[in-house]
Amino acid sequence: MIRELIRDEALLSMPCEPATAEDAELAADLIETLASLEDAGCLAANQLGVPHALFAYEDEKGAYRVMLNPKLVFGLGPNRVVEACLTREGESTAVRHIKIKVDFDALVDGELVHRRREFAGFTAQMIQHMIDHCNGKYI
Numbered sequence: 038m039i040r041e042l043i044r045d046e047a048l049l050s051m052p053c054e055p056a057t058a059e060d061a062e063l064a065a066d067l068i069e070t071l072a073s074l075e076d077a078g079c080l081a082a083n084q085l086g087v088p089h090a091l092f093a094y095e096d097e098k099g100a101y102r103v104m105l106n107p108k109l110v111f112g113l114g115p116n117r118v119v120e121a122c123l124t125r126e127g128e129s130t131a132v133r134h135i136k137i138k139v140d141f142d143a144l145v146d147g148e149l150v151h152r153r154r155e156f157a158g159f160t161a162q163m164i165q166h167m168i169d170h171c172n173g174k175y176i
């Protein structure tokens with residue numbers, strides 16, 4: 038189901054609760070909503086008004102993926118970038134790492150499976166922006 042984006046600053050500034058396997062439907066809605074948006078590469082659950090720690094993003098091959106409970110393990114090569122956000126007016130600057138390692142959960146057959154992966158470039162930048170959303174960091 039395509040859901041409406043919310044721009045409520047108080048909700049977006051709140052750290053998200055851990056995501057669970059119960060969030061499977063929300064994960065599907067994140068993908069469907071993200072796919073319906075033009076010029077958007079990632080979308081966090083709290084941007085749909087649900088403060089749970091998960092998000093969807095489009096990978097380098099154009100496939101939509103979901104990460105639950107993402108945590109940055111480490112980052113290399115801090116870089117100052119200008120970013121736009123779907124639920125905030127204008128652009129802002131942020132420091133993003135060029136290469137990152139992330140711990141997260143994936144939904145596999147209705148169960149959470151722990152994963153650890155490395156990402157680089159624009160995908161790494163989007164994931165760092167999404168981790169900020171999950172932490173209630175709203176620049």
Ligand SMILES: [Zn+2]
Pocket residue numbers: 121122123124166170
């Ligand atoms: Zn954003």
